[in-house]
Amino acid sequence: MNERLIHLLNIQKSYQHSIENLAILNNVSLTINTGESCALLGTSGSGKSTLLNILGLLDSADSGEYYFAGHDIFTATPDELAAIRNRHIGFIFQSFNLMPRLSALDNVALPLRYRNTPHNEARERALHMLVKVGLEQRAQHRPADLSGGQRQRVAIARALVGEPSLILADEPTGNLDRRTADEIMTLLLSLNQTHNVTLIVVTHDPAIAARLDRQARVDNGVVREGVACSA
Numbered sequence: 001m002n003e004r005l006i007h008l009l010n011i012q013k014s015y016q017h018s019i020e021n022l023a024i025l026n027n028v029s030l031t032i033n034t035g036e037s038c039a040l041l042g043t044s045g046s047g048k049s050t051l052l053n054i055l056g057l058l059d060s061a062d063s064g065e066y067y068f069a070g071h072d073i074f075t076a077t078p079d080e081l082a083a084i085r086n087r088h089i090g091f092i093f094q095s096f097n098l099m100p101r102l103s104a105l106d107n108v109a110l111p112l113r114y115r116n117t118p119h120n121e122a123r124e125r126a127l128h129m130l131v132k133v134g135l136e137q138r139a140q141h142r143p144a145d146l147s148g149g150q151r152q153r154v155a156i157a158r159a160l161v162g163e164p165s166l167i168l169a170d171e172p173t174g175n176l177d178r179r180t181a182d183e184i185m186t187l188l189l190s191l192n193q194t195h196n197v198t199l200i201v202v203t204h205d206p207a208i209a210a211r212l213d214r215q216a217r218v219d220n221g222v223v224r225e226g227v228a229c230s231a
Ligand SMILES: Nc1ncnc2c1ncn2[C@@H]1O[C@H](COP(=O)(O)OP(=O)(O)O)[C@@H](O)[C@H]1O
Pocket: 015, 016, 024, 042, 043, 044, 045, 046, 047, 048, 049, 050, 051
């Protein structure tokens, strides 16, 4: 329950901008245990998405140390990284990123199809996840026929269907009205608790951040933690 899932030490990341090398993350250290929920706050351009992408093995840091579920990420091969990502990490984005031509059910089943789960089993598990997010009645709808809140529920079901250890959500409520945003956070937190899935949420919204176990702020390349954090 309390085992360490994420351990980042002195992470550095910079981007080359024409002649300048722009440091984005500078000595970031962060440890997150299995089952915890953590908000990442910070102004626009502070490096929240960069950090989330490094945590999610979508991007690599320039230097430092990163251990994820006991794996040394700096020495892992690209194939190993892809395998860890597919097995352990679910992503949720502000703009939902659903496949427009697929039904809600097929969108949710997609990560299982990538793992070569048999078709019927994938659909059964996808339907089970749609029930959990309260959308079983919409299984055959395409994203265009769903509201923003419903689309994000489909995306949450898709992120969870493979039973990941970690959900990374980049401003998941950024396109939703206040009430729907609160409902989506209630759903994410209840899944965090019932599935013991670790949850990291990037948000601008201090009220949303306050609902998570921990609040960390990305500021000037470092991560600071505590109640003084606000967007
Ligand atoms: N692929 C990239 N190439 C160059 N610069 C980037 C890239 N991604 C992000 N940046 C820069 O890094 C900084 C942090 O970006 P980002 O992590 O997206 O911030 P946030 O999510 O907090 O708004 C910004 O100044 C952005 O312009």
